[in-house]
Amino acid sequence: MSTNPLAELAKTGQSVWFDQMERKLVTSGKLRKMIDQDDLRGLTSNPTIFEKAIGGSEDYDGQLRTLASQGKSRDEIYDELVIEDIRNAADVFAPVYEKTGGDDGYVSLEVSPLLADDTAHTISEAKRLFTLVERKNVMIKIPATPEGIPAIEKAIATGININVTLIFSNDVYAQVIEAYLRGLEQRAAQGLSIGYIASVASFFVSRIDTQADKQLEAKGVTELQGKIAIANAKMAYQLFKQVFTSERFLKLRDKGARVQRPLWASTGTKNPKYRDVLYVESLIGPDTVNTVPPATYEAFKDHGKVQMTIEQDVDEAKRVLEEFEAKGFSLDAITKQLTAEGVKSFNESFEQLMLTIEARRDSVVRGLADRVTLHGVAADDAIARAEKEKFVARIHAKDSSLWKSDDAHRKTIDNALGWLPVIESMQRNAKGIVELTDELRRNVNGGFDHVVVLGMGGSSLCAEVVRRVFGHMGGRASSPPLPGIVPGSSSRENEAAAPEAATGTMPVAGGLEARAPYPELLVLDSTVPEAVRMLEARIDVAKTLFIVASKSGSTTEPMMFHRYFYDRVKSVKGERAGENFIAVTDPDTQLVADAQRDNFRQIFVNRADIGGRYSALSFFGLVPMALTGVDIVTLLDRALHAVHVSHLPQVRKNAPALLGAAIGGAALQGRDKLTLITPRPLDTLGLWVEQLIAESTGKEGKGIVPIAGEPALNANEYGNDRLFVAVRLRGSDETQRLRELAAAGHPVIDIVLEDPLDLGEIFFLFEFATAVAGAILGVNPFDQPNVQESKDNTKSLLAEFTEKGTMAGAGGPAGKRVEVSETDAIASLLASVKPGDYVALTQYFGETISRDEKIAAIRLGVARELRVATTSGYGPRFLHSTGQLHKGGGDNGVFLQLTGGAREDVPIPGEKFGFGALVRAQAIGDFQSLVTRGRRAVSIDLGEDVDAGLEQLAQAVKMVKA
16 A cells, blocks of 8 residues: 655654645645645745735635625735634644644744834734634744844744744854744743743745855856755754753753744745755654645655655765855855845735735725626637736836837836826825915915916826816816716806806805815817917916926927917016916926926926826826816825726736736737727717827837727628727716627727716726737837827928928828819729728818817718728827827828818917918928828818818718728
8 A cells, every 4th residue: 555755754753734825725625635644734824825825816705805895904804814714724723733732733824024124013913913813723924034033032922833934044043043942931931831832943945056056057066056955954953953952942841842843944846957856855854844835745745755864964964065155155145135035025925915905905895897897809818818928917017028128128118117106106296286276276366267288199188088077167176076067068058057166256164265266177289370279269368377288398389389378478467477387297308497487386297207198197187187176186096996906917807907908919809990989078088098009009010099089880880800998987878889889799898987086097997908908919008109200300391491481391292182172082092991991080270069070970981981990180189199000000091181271370489480380390291201101191181161171071082982
């Protein structure tokens, strides 16, 4: 009859403990079976083990959900989950404890490794945990750090069973033994019992060989490889024998004291060249414990050899260590490094565990996972890849190699991941932003009627979303709209619904002070003279607060807006003009200098490591929000919930990662037209998502094409290149359409907001998803290499105009620039459209509701007749978003550039060109870039009457058939 090597170890005086803890180990009966069959005598746990157990299984989901729904905090949930596991395991081992008289049958629970450098808190936490577990066969683990040693002594003196962990060197081991003895002596001196107190000293083994072998191999020393760790452990055993046979210990033994057994830890073989049970077979002897990881446990049970080895070749072990030092290596340096790394590793695992619990808690409290649902999305391969390659952990670790490994890209990526931690830093800054808001509203008669964001792309699109979603909130002091106010409605509608809010007479706390209403938010991100004039006609510049927003601080459009409106304000307020201006920019930019020169009211300096399109939850997005009444504290709190969820390693439970995997995976399957369904008041959210996705993924001939604001077709009229993503408020009437799309075989992702403040979650959700999608596509989602092309073309044309008064490119490339009446040229271009393409309308004229409707009609006609996706963008805004995709993405775009309108100009102070020349240069430069890259494109002059020209274009499109 064959023997069980694991059970045979007990005959040598060595106990086998299992280095693993997971709930199903107990609930399945496996642990009881291991005790019965293998003579298993104990179990150890650590933060890494619990992180994998709780984060990597569904065993805890039910309890987690219950505790979260009860309002338990993260720390309370941790205690409940872990203590239940430890108690249940201890109960299973209770018979072993009784049978061995308290020598074995222990389950170990570690104090927070975050306390490794804090003696006092380690002691109090050890007491708390030991009391909380309420089991006599539990050991509390304390690391053998300099601060941990006195905590061990105090804990033993208090009567707590202690498993001392992270021992690598014999010097530290000697200190651990001393702490144990002193603790017993203190307790005995008080006349207290010491007979029941048990302790083990966890001496780590294989990690030493991992480090030593690396150094030995580097110097070509092969004869010592694989020998240092075992030699070190054998010398530790000699120290154990020496101390625990000493007269000092014998006095304690007479009072009932137990030896503090060496526990061999880290006994899994990490080098595949070595025998897989090396660190078990080589360290067998009496009064020892070997805590064995699962793989090694099964291996030893299958083919382990049991013989007394701990005192074999002790002299050789001593010689090995002496030779190691003689050859210039330092075991002391290695053990100190391993101690530091061990603490750091457990810290990281503990933090990840707490993040996992926080994420699971937030998933229940906020329900984000339940509000992001996939219907018919084939994402299994992308999800599997994301988990296998550890996308989540690598993104949070800011590991640039997830996207690119070359130095040029790595530098760009390393300086673009500040959006990950920005929410917590913005929570610290929120008070200052709110105080500024209150200050500006304190003067009822001198307040501002409007806040105007002067920006472009990422610096302004978030403000545009906020403007539509929250609308003009009048005097309301909190972000939800007043009763009867429809989010996104006009200020006139708001005033009609709640006139008291618009009068500025609402009292603050206690009714002691009246405040002006919140100003109305407007955005200028167009250099078209008509757009500048329309904005100016809508405001009183003296009562308008302008936010000049530019990451680089030198972007052309915000610089020109600044000059123009500063001159306008100065004409009515003189040297006090700076009171009407705020700047948001990166550190040490030209805008900082200009704002200081012009005495701006305030300058908000943003983190430099955040790209413009990832800046919604930084000063760029939050300052306009707060100034117009949005509750940024709550919005940031919601965003932080999404951050917590994004730490979950299981992609299906991690809504941000799941969204990214679904989007990226769909694109690889040919569904690269991400069609956004964003019903009011979230309609402008599509513009923000459009920039984020297009500019991040459209490069290297690849790209996801976001389709925003496209008129709806019947479900069966769409091609098979679509992925539909709906972002809607709870209760929207889009559910029927989504069901129809799914029923027609189109993949659908449905994202639901409970209220507008959930935008905090949504902004981060899409930012993280974009990072994941970029990794799946194999592109750097944080650069925009082709945006600069159009900028360079524009600068060249403006320089020419400044010098000569003309632009050589004004006529456009031969055969590419046509009048709207030249229907054959338009038809010829559209005839080139094939399945999988998209048709982009890029217009350079002022935006009005009427024109939006006409452009929508054109898009509808193209989409229906040619069965392809359509996009639309106003220049120069789209140059900073989809413009990157147009030039850097795949060659599947067909472009209709639309120009026209009155040839008026609006002078720019200090420049020899006006806004008319600027926008003309931008249009020409953009078109040149498309043509140079061989894109299918035509520039259409709609004439001075843009509306009539659009109607004529609509008729031309109707003539084109698929």
